[in-house]
Structure formats: structure tokens, C-alpha cells
Amino acid sequence: METTDLVDWTPEQWDNFKTWLEDLLRGEVVQVIFTKSDGTERTMLATKQQSVITPAIERKKIVETLNSGDITTQPKARPARAAKSGDGLILVWDVEADDWRTIKVKKILNILTLILKYEYQPPPQFSLF
Numbered sequence: 001m002e003t004t005d006l007v008d009w010t011p012e013q014w015d016n017f018k019t020w021l022e023d024l025l026r027g028e029v030v031q032v033i034f035t036k037s038d039g040t041e042r043t044m045l046a047t048k049q050q051s052v053i054t055p056a057i058e059r060k061k062i063v064e065t066l067n068s069g070d071i072t073t074q075p076k077a078r079p080a081r082a083a084k085s086g087d088g089l090i091l092v093w094d095v096e097a098d099d100w101r102t103i104k105v106k107k108i109l110n111i112l113t114l115i116l117k118y119e120y121q122p123p124p125q126f127s128l129f
Contacts, residue, residue, distance in 0.1 A: 014106065031112040032045075032046045037104070046103070
């Protein structure tokens with residue numbers, strides 16, 4: 001089922017958006033809401049942040065080794081995934097599924113991020129005299 005793009009941008013604008021999103025994902029975990037190819041809406045916590053991805057991959061390797069029942073063998077390595085260049089896809093790590101996923105950039109509905117910067121300010125000192 002082919003649907004039309006949600007936004008009417010030029011190819012250059014789509015490339016700029018994709019670059020911006022990849023930069024954002026390299027720095028933090030972002031909630032991405034998009035339309036899947038079957039037409040349903042999906043919400044995903046996604047990232048490209050190595051400090052999240054690397055430990056998750058290592059944890060999966062340990063679990064696969066323990067589940068194999070033979071801790072002397074290494075689990076089979078999965079081939080590295082990469083999105084084809086220019087295909088309008090972005091490769092992300094799904095934080096909740098602990099695995100790689102691809103998203104069609106043109107089907108993104110919303111991106112939610114929380115950048116919280118809190119600087120402690122001591123309460124003001126009041127004097128009655």
C-alpha cells in the first residue's frame with residue numbers, strides 16, 4: 001500500500017531533515033512517531049547514541065551465549081545493518097526492542113525530545129530586620 005508523503009518538501013529539504021535527525025539521534029534518545037508501511041502508526045524510542053547501543057549489543061551477546069547452553073562458543077554474529085544511501089530510510093537503534101530498525105524519513109509524524117537543563121538556585125534569603 002503506497003501512501004503519499006506527509007510533507008511536500010524538495011529532495012534537498014528531505015536530505016537536510018534526515019541529516020538533522022541523524023545528528024539529534026547521535027546525541028540522545030528520541031521518541032519518534034511515524035506511519036509504518038502497512039499504514040499503522042508506531043511510536044519508537046530511537047537513538048544512534050553509541051553509549052546506549054554498544055552496551056545493549058554486548059548484553060545481547062551475553063544473553064545469547066547463556067541461552068545457547070554452551071558458554072565456550074560465541075554466538076553467531078549478525079551481519080551489520082546499513083540503510084541504503086539515498087533510499088529515504090534512517091537506521092536507528094530501538095531502545096525498547098534492543099535491536100536495529102529502519103524508519104522511512106518521509107513517514108515521520110512527530111519527534112519528541114526532552115532536553116532538560118536544571119541549574120540549582122538556592123532560595124533567596126529573606127530578613128525581617
